[in-house]
Amino acid sequence: MFLRWLSASVRCSLVTGLISVFGTEAVAAPISANDFAEAVKSIKQVGPEGQGNAEASAAFQRLISAGPEQLIPVLATVDEDTSPRAANWLESAAETIAAKSIEQKLPLPAKDLEKFVLDRKHHPASRHLAFDLLVQADPTAPDRLVPGMLNDPSVELRRLSVERVIAEGEATLKAEKKPEALEIFKKAMSGARDDDQVQAIVKRLEELGEKVDLPKHFGFVTTWHLIGPFDNREKKGFNVAYPPEKKVDLAEEIEGKEGVKVKWTPYTTPDRYGTVDLAKAQDKFKGAISYAVAEFVSDKGQTVDVRLGTPNAWKVWVNGELIFAREEYHRGHKLDQYKMRARLKPGRNEILIKVCQNEQKEDWAQEWQFQLRICDSTGTAVLPATPATASAR
Amino acid sequence: MSRLCLMLSVVLAAGTSLPAADWRQFRGNDATGVVDDQAVPTSWTETENRAWAAELPGRGLSGPIIVGKKVFLTASSGFSSDRLHILCLDADTGARLWHRQFTAMGRTMCHNKMCVATPTPCSDGKRVFAFFSSNDVICLDLEGNLQWLRALTLDYPNASNSLGMSSSPLVLGSTLVLQVENDSESFACGLDVDTGLNRWKHDRPVAANWTSPSIFSKAGSSDDDQLVLLQSSRGLTAIRPYSGTTVWNYGTGCSTIPSSVAVKETVYVPSNGLTALTPEEGASAPKVKWNVGRLGPGTPSPIVVGDYVYVVNNAGVLNGANIQTGDATIQLRLPGSGAFSSTPIAANGNIYLFREGGMAIVVQGGDKPKVESSFDLKETILCTPAIADGGLYVRSDKHLWKIAK
Numbered sequence: 001m002f003l004r005w006l007s008a009s010v011r012c013s014l015v016t017g018l019i020s021v022f023g024t025e026a027v028a029a030p031i032s033a034n035d036f037a038e039a040v041k042s043i044k045q046v047g048p049e050g051q052g053n054a055e056a057s058a059a060f061q062r063l064i065s066a067g068p069e070q071l072i073p074v075l076a077t078v079d080e081d082t083s084p085r086a087a088n089w090l091e092s093a094a095e096t097i098a099a100k101s102i103e104q105k106l107p108l109p110a111k112d113l114e115k116f117v118l119d120r121k122h123h124p125a126s127r128h129l130a131f132d133l134l135v136q137a138d139p140t141a142p143d144r145l146v147p148g149m150l151n152d153p154s155v156e157l158r159r160l161s162v163e164r165v166i167a168e169g170e171a172t173l174k175a176e177k178k179p180e181a182l183e184i185f186k187k188a189m190s191g192a193r194d195d196d197q198v199q200a201i202v203k204r205l206e207e208l209g210e211k212v213d214l215p216k217h218f219g220f221v222t223t224w225h226l227i228g229p230f231d232n233r234e235k236k237g238f239n240v241a242y243p244p245e246k247k248v249d250l251a252e253e254i255e256g257k258e259g260v261k262v263k264w265t266p267y268t269t270p271d272r273y274g275t276v277d278l279a280k281a282q283d284k285f286k287g288a289i290s291y292a293v294a295e296f297v298s299d300k301g302q303t304v305d306v307r308l309g310t311p312n313a314w315k316v317w318v319n320g321e322l323i324f325a326r327e328e329y330h331r332g333h334k335l336d337q338y339k340m341r342a343r344l345k346p347g348r349n350e351i352l353i354k355v356c357q358n359e360q361k362e363d364w365a366q367e368w369q370f371q372l373r374i375c376d377s378t379g380t381a382v383l384p385a386t387p388a389t390a391s392a393r
Numbered sequence: 394m395s396r397l398c399l400m401l402s403v404v405l406a407a408g409t410s411l412p413a414a415d416w417r418q419f420r421g422n423d424a425t426g427v428v429d430d431q432a433v434p435t436s437w438t439e440t441e442n443r444a445w446a447a448e449l450p451g452r453g454l455s456g457p458i459i460v461g462k463k464v465f466l467t468a469s470s471g472f473s474s475d476r477l478h479i480l481c482l483d484a485d486t487g488a489r490l491w492h493r494q495f496t497a498m499g500r501t502m503c504h505n506k507m508c509v510a511t512p513t514p515c516s517d518g519k520r521v522f523a524f525f526s527s528n529d530v531i532c533l534d535l536e537g538n539l540q541w542l543r544a545l546t547l548d549y550p551n552a553s554n555s556l557g558m559s560s561s562p563l564v565l566g567s568t569l570v571l572q573v574e575n576d577s578e579s580f581a582c583g584l585d586v587d588t589g590l591n592r593w594k595h596d597r598p599v600a601a602n603w604t605s606p607s608i609f610s611k612a613g614s615s616d617d618d619q620l621v622l623l624q625s626s627r628g629l630t631a632i633r634p635y636s637g638t639t640v641w642n643y644g645t646g647c648s649t650i651p652s653s654v655a656v657k658e659t660v661y662v663p664s665n666g667l668t669a670l671t672p673e674e675g676a677s678a679p680k681v682k683w684n685v686g687r688l689g690p691g692t693p694s695p696i697v698v699g700d701y702v703y704v705v706n707n708a709g710v711l712n713g714a715n716i717q718t719g720d721a722t723i724q725l726r727l728p729g730s731g732a733f734s735s736t737p738i739a740a741n742g743n744i745y746l747f748r749e750g751g752m753a754i755v756v757q758g759g760d761k762p763k764v765e766s767s768f769d770l771k772e773t774i775l776c777t778p779a780i781a782d783g784g785l786y787v788r789s790d791k792h793l794w795k796i797a798k
Contacts (some may be wrong), residue, residue, distance in 0.1 A: 053541035331555035
C-alpha cells in the first residue's frame, strides 16, 4: 500500500536496496581493459593498517561483477611482486567469480584453467587456486596433472605429487619389489619438502638400506662458532648489544656474564635436524645469552629464506644487518617456525644469531637451542658453494 | 526525519534486522552464552534430534555463529595450517551456501591442540568478521564477498604467540574489537567495521593471553553505552568500544585463559578464583562484591544461569555459587572423563557442556544441578557451541552438527 506514496525514483532505490540486502544476483557488467587495469591497480595498492581497503573493496566489486570471462585474467594478475594482502584480495576475487559462475550453473573454463595451472610462470598460489577450480570442473584432472608436479614451485601442488609417489612406493614395497621401491622412494624424496612426508620417506629409505643426508636435504647450517654466556638475568640482556653484535672476531676473548672471560669455540651439531643445543654445547646456563656465527659461501648474489626454529628469544643478523628479533620464551618450537627473507652477496656471508635463555625453573622451560636453515621460498635447500668456487674468494 | 524517510528506514531495517534468535559471536549476542527463550533438545541420539551434520574442510576450535538462516564457521588446513576457510551453511539443511579461502599472512605455529582457526568469528548482521590465530582479519558480506582484510602480523610483526592465539573478536556498534596479546608485542584495537581502519590501538600487557573481550551493559542502556571488558594478567579494563577510552579498571591480576562474563550489571571474572565485581557510575574501579578462591575455572569461561554462576574446573567438576552471596555450595562431578576446553552454554535453564573427547552433557541448572543426559559424539570437541532458533550447533575438526527437534 504505502509504495503508492513513493515516487518512482524512490521506489527504484528501495527495490535496489532490498535486492542488495537480500543478495539477489546481479547481471554481469562487462569491464573494459582500462577499468580492469585500474581495478587491479587499486587492489595492489592496499597497504599496512587497512590503508586502501575502501578503494580495494570497490575495485573488488567491479571485478567480480564483470562475469566469468574475467576468471583467468584475474588469476593472472598475481605475480611475485604482489603483496600478500593484494594476493588475497585478487585470489578471493577469482574464487568469488568462479563461485558465482557455479551458482548460475555456468561451466568453469576447464581448458583455460588447465593451461593456467601448467604455466609455471604464474604465481604458485594462483596456480594452486586454479587447480582447485579445475578439479571442480574436471575431476579427472588430478590423474593427468599431479604426476608432473613433483618439483612444482607450488608447495601444495608438489605435496599432492609426493603423496602419490609415496603411495606408489608403499604398493611396490608391499609387492616385495624392494629395488624398484627404493628408486620410487628416492624419487619421492627429490620432491618432498614438508617434514611429515620427508619423515615417511626417510623411514622407508633407511629400511631399504639407503643413507639419507637430512641436513643437506633441508639446508641446515650445522657448523658454527659459539660464544657465551652473557648476562640475561631478568631478561635484561635482550636489548644489550654485547660485543659480537658490533664485530665478530673469532680470535677475540671477551668479558661475559659475571666478568668471566669467554671466547669463540667451533661447534658442529651432530643432530640431523640441525639443532644446536646450547645447554649441551656450553652448559645449562640460566639468565644467559650466547651467540653463534656461521659462514655461508654463496656462489651468487641471491635472496633466500632464512628459517629458524627456537623456543628462546632471539635476534638474527645477515652480514651485519638485523633481519628480525623476537622476545618470546618457551612457547614451543618447530621446524620453519620463523621465515625471513635475506639477501646474500656473492662469496662469504656472515650469519649471526643471539639466543637468549631466561630464568624459568619449570621442566618445560629448560630448552636453550636453535635450528637454522637456508632455502628458497618452496623450502628447497640452498646449499653453500665450496670456498674454491665462491666468486669472492 | 520526515515521515517518508522514517518509513523507508523502517522498511529497509526490516530487511536487515536480525531475529532475536541470532548468535552473532563467541558466547552469543551479549557474550553470556545464555538464551532463555528457545527450546533446545536436552537429549539426542544417533538418529533423534540430529537435524544435520556437515563435513568440514579443516580443523577448528572456533565456534559457529548464526545470522538469520545462515551459519558461519571458520577452519584451517594444509601442512603449514596456512589455508584459512570461511564457510556459510544453510541453517535448515546444513547445505554449504558458500566457501571462501585465504592464505594466512601471519605466523601459523600453534600448540598441537590449538589451530589457526581458534577464535570464533562475529557478525554485525550485515558482515562476518573472521579472525585467525595468524592475526589475519577478514571481513565478508553475508554473501561471501570480501569487504576488507587486515594482516595484523604484517602491520605489527612481533604480534604472535607460538602456542597460538585464541581471543575471539567482538563487534559493538560500528567497531570491531580485537585483543592481540602475547609475550612480544601486545595490543588491543578497535577497527572501523566499514573499512578495517584502526579507530584506536592501545598497548596492552606484554604477556601471553588467550582471553576474549566481553560485554558490560547496564539495564536499558543503548548499544553506544555498552562497554568492552579487556582481561589480562594485570587486571580487567572496561573501555568504550568506539573511542577505546578507559571507563574503569580492576587492577588485580586475572586469568589468561577463561574469560569474564557480565550479567545484570555484575562482572564475574576469573581472578583469585572467581570474583564478582560491581562497577559504579563515575567510579574508576569496580567494587568487589564477593570472591571465592575455590571457584577458579579451568579452561572454560564461567556462565551465569538464573541465580547461580557455574565454572568447570580442571578436574571436570561443575562448581557453582549464588550470584548474590557468593555462597559456593554447588558441586557436581560430571559423567565421563577427560578435560573441557569448550565453554558451557545454556538455554531454558539447561547447561550444555562438551568434554574434549566428544561427550556432550546436559545439566539442569539450579542450586542442586543434575545431569539430564549425556551423549558421546566421538569426535574431538574444543569449540564453544552456539544456540539459535531452537537448534544447538557444535563442531569438531571434521563435522558441524545441528541438534534440533
